[in-house]
Amino acid sequence: MANIHIPKAWENKSLKPTGEETYLNRRRLIKDLGILSAGLLSGSALLSCEKEERQNPVTVIREPNDFIFDGMETFYPATRNSDFSIDRPLSEEIDATGYNNFYEFNAPGDPDIKAIHQYVDFFDTRDWTIEVSGLTEMPGTYHLGDLIQQFGVEERLYRHRCVETWAMAVPWTGFPMSTLIDFLQPKETATHILMKTANRPEEMPGISYQTWWPWPYTEALELGEARNEVTFIATGLYGKPLLKQNGAPIRLVVPWKYGFKSIKSIVSIEFVNSQPATFWNATVPQEYGFVANVDPGVPHPRWSQASETDISTGERRNTLKYNGYGEQVAHLYE
Numbered sequence: 001m002a003n004i005h006i007p008k009a010w011e012n013k014s015l016k017p018t019g020e021e022t023y024l025n026r027r028r029l030i031k032d033l034g035i036l037s038a039g040l041l042s043g044s045a046l047l048s049c050e051k052e053e054r055q056n057p058v059t060v061i062r063e064p065n066d067f068i069f070d071g072m073e074t075f076y077p078a079t080r081n082s083d084f085s086i087d088r089p090l091s092e093e094i095d096a097t098g099y100n101n102f103y104e105f106n107a108p109g110d111p112d113i114k115a116i117h118q119y120v121d122f123f124d125t126r127d128w129t130i131e132v133s134g135l136t137e138m139p140g141t142y143h144l145g146d147l148i149q150q151f152g153v154e155e156r157l158y159r160h161r162c163v164e165t166w167a168m169a170v171p172w173t174g175f176p177m178s179t180l181i182d183f184l185q186p187k188e189t190a191t192h193i194l195m196k197t198a199n200r201p202e203e204m205p206g207i208s209y210q211t212w213w214p215w216p217y218t219e220a221l222e223l224g225e226a227r228n229e230v231t232f233i234a235t236g237l238y239g240k241p242l243l244k245q246n247g248a249p250i251r252l253v254v255p256w257k258y259g260f261k262s263i264k265s266i267v268s269i270e271f272v273n274s275q276p277a278t279f280w281n282a283t284v285p286q287e288y289g290f291v292a293n294v295d296p297g298v299p300h301p302r303w304s305q306a307s308e309t310d311i312s313t314g315e316r317r318n319t320l321k322y323n324g325y326g327e328q329v330a331h332l333y334e
């Protein structure tokens, strides 16, 4: 491997555009949703600060994932757990994998920050490990393959609601977070679980130019929330290992909270004894609370949260309190 220059994602101009039609459809959808993404955070103003001439390769990546461990493919597709079905049709796979939010891969000069799949090629998800530390009986470095082999995986259908008001419904594959927590045996003094995303400017173009954000991306849950039956660790989507734009190879899924809580590409887990600082909450606390439960009755300071737009159908529908998971989670907040 020595002496091989690996070009950064934004240096690679040789990729050929494919999937133009999908791209055009998506552009139309994005236009419909335009006001939302344009208004996302003060970041949109900052985004224009460094413009760079580049051709965007237009690809929707649906190829198999990078190697994670021998035999990974035998875990997909997984058996569906019928306790977690939903009231609405699933989003199209091409929309859930082509319309994303992942700030680490926002690219300089790209006005369309949803087409994350264009910038993920150099993100290396092979041989993934997770470092576990803090108030736990089981600190150490765990190989993702070992965790999947130990816990097994199942499929669950979940709604997803982004704080920017777009929404989808998708089949995740993975294991309950409670299974992982039971295995890691937090000490009695632990109150929260803190997670961090990979911080690799060489592979993630968004990190190297958005220097104003407090990388790495971090998120946290109170332990009762983390142990709730709904809280899921996803390693797959649509019956296949996760694609990079969706947070490969392992991410959190907390569907009763706004999407930013569902941290992607997790490299570390720490058990702590107080509410930790998290990426969006620390940066823009007046707009992004720590708890961040989906609530149509509580508007974002800059827009209503009463309704949402489906990324596949463009349908506008009313947002449900706790995104429809009240039966399972409301007791946590009483």
Ligand SMILES: Nc1nc2c(c(=O)[nH]1)N[C@H]1C(S)=C(S)[C@@H](COP(=O)(O)O)O[C@H]1N2
Binding pocket: 096, 099, 100, 101, 102, 103, 104, 161, 162, 163, 197, 217, 245, 246, 247, 258, 259, 260, 261, 262, 263, 264, 265
């Ligand atoms: N590390 C990291 N995780 C992240 C984000 C991010 O920018 N970085 N975006 C969040 C937001 S705002 C949403 S809505 C979801 C989007 O997940 P999806 O792209 O798989 O739909 O990922 C969340 N997880």
Ligand SMILES: [Mo]
Binding pocket: 101, 161, 162, 163, 164, 258, 259, 260
């Ligand atoms: Mo989001």
